Amino acid sequence: MPSLLSSEAVETGITPGGTTGAFRDVLSKHHAHRRKPPVHFTDMSDGEREEALKELGYPKFRASQLARHYFSHCTTDVAGYSDFPQDQAGTVKQRFFPDLITPLLEQTADNGATIKTLWQLFDGSRIESVLMKYPTRTTLCISSQVGCGMGCPFCATGQLGLTRNMSAGEILEQVRYAAAQARDGALGEPARLSNIVFMGMGEALGNYNAMLKTIRQISALPPHGFGISARNITVSTVGIVPGIKKLMNEHIPVRLAVSLHAPSDKLRDELVPMNKRFNTTQVLDAAHDYYMATKRRVSIEYALMKGINDQAGHARLLAKRLNHYGDDWVHVNPIPLNPIEGSRWTASKPEDEARFLDILHNAGIAATLRDTRGSDIDGACGQLAARVKDSGVLCTVQ
Numbered sequence: 001m002p003s004l005l006s007s008e009a010v011e012t013g014i015t016p017g018g019t020t021g022a023f024r025d026v027l028s029k030h031h032a033h034r035r036k037p038p039v040h041f042t043d044m045s046d047g048e049r050e051e052a053l054k055e056l057g058y059p060k061f062r063a064s065q066l067a068r069h070y071f072s073h074c075t076t077d078v079a080g081y082s083d084f085p086q087d088q089a090g091t092v093k094q095r096f097f098p099d100l101i102t103p104l105l106e107q108t109a110d111n112g113a114t115i116k117t118l119w120q121l122f123d124g125s126r127i128e129s130v131l132m133k134y135p136t137r138t139t140l141c142i143s144s145q146v147g148c149g150m151g152c153p154f155c156a157t158g159q160l161g162l163t164r165n166m167s168a169g170e171i172l173e174q175v176r177y178a179a180a181q182a183r184d185g186a187l188g189e190p191a192r193l194s195n196i197v198f199m200g201m202g203e204a205l206g207n208y209n210a211m212l213k214t215i216r217q218i219s220a221l222p223p224h225g226f227g228i229s230a231r232n233i234t235v236s237t238v239g240i241v242p243g244i245k246k247l248m249n250e251h252i253p254v255r256l257a258v259s260l261h262a263p264s265d266k267l268r269d270e271l272v273p274m275n276k277r278f279n280t281t282q283v284l285d286a287a288h289d290y291y292m293a294t295k296r297r298v299s300i301e302y303a304l305m306k307g308i309n310d311q312a313g314h315a316r317l318l319a320k321r322l323n324h325y326g327d328d329w330v331h332v333n334p335i336p337l338n339p340i341e342g343s344r345w346t347a348s349k350p351e352d353e354a355r356f357l358d359i360l361h362n363a364g365i366a367a368t369l370r371d372t373r374g375s376d377i378d379g380a381c382g383q384l385a386a387r388v389k390d391s392g393v394l395c396t397v398q
């Protein structure tokens with residue numbers, strides 16, 4: 001593979017304040033040396049789109065035509081745009097809609113209601129997304145970073161480490177592709193993509209600028225975005241406290257999900273290394289502040305691991321700590337761990353899961369055991385990419 005070192009200005013993906021301060025250790029030291037993906041239509045401001053069109057000799061209004069085809073019709077096939085001049089269709093496609101992500105492998109599960117896609121990016125990096133149909137909604141789980149630098153030892157993505165941040169274009173292309181797939185009946189019947197969760201590979205708040213740009217274009221009404229309500233977007237974080245506060249101050253009603261996984265600092269230090277930077281009290285304080293500011297119930301994600309964090313005492317302590325902030329501000333989602341092959345971290349016993357839930361319910365906490373969609377298809381985030389990376393197997397999606 002050619003070297004990816006480049007003298008281009010580094011894209012930190014970090015909010016103003018640069019690489020100093022709270023976000024600094026969220027990034028891998030290798031990250032800053034990566035080449036940037038080609039600039040995509042969705043990476044550009046309105047002015048940049050118009051300027052780029054002008055360079056090709058087109059008037060401003062063509063920008064909204066391109067936006068309508070992209071966001072409303074989910075197509076980047078400029079040669080098929082009947083209302084767009086065809087003299088430079090190839091150039092326009094290349095300038096505004098370069099192929100940023102290419103499907104390498106698709107797996108279906110749950111009788112066709114789940115489709116997991118492994119993508120290759122322009123530099124050979126791989127990421128995953130998962131499309132899931134439920135009775136009342138169709139949800140896409142997207143990746144925001146290549147790998148993840150948080151290093152949680154039970155997580156397949158954590159074992160890959162962080163390669164780089166993804167651009168807004170790369171993140172949004174997962175959405176466009178899935179919206180078209182759902183519309184065209186890939187899940188069994190035509191469906192409208194209704195929900196987006198940032199729960200694929202990566203720590204979304206570690207790629208803040210691209211994440212925010214993405215959220216704005218997912219939620220804007222067509223032709224400026226996909227028109228998926230911000231209320232149906234969930235941002236998941238391991239607990240990057242400054243990022244939670246910053247997101248809160250954007251005043252966008254997205255749901256926050258915090259991957260807690262342990263009720264005490266002693267245990268969480270072991271399961272989630274970032275806890276040494278932002279401990280459980282800081283994370284829960286920030287989560288509660290987010291609830292107070294947005295009035296959106298916060299989700300607490302809790303991967304149940306056999307004999308590690310799934311005992312009665314863990315559930316009681318979790319309930320106590322959440323009730324400390326008052327009633328009805330939080331919803332706990334325990335999820336049976338989808339174990340990595342050969343790992344010492346395994347899924348809880350069903351009776352322990354049931355007891356964990358009972359204790360939370362009896363303490364007045366809303367809690368639902370999350371289903372493990374796609375557990376038969378390397379369902380946990382990062383497993384597909386990890387397996388393909390190890391085996392070198394590449395299957396081309398037809």
Ligand code: SF4
Nearest residue numbers: 148150151152155158
């Ligand atoms: S559990 Fe989440 S935060 Fe931790 S390594 Fe995996 S993807 Fe990253």
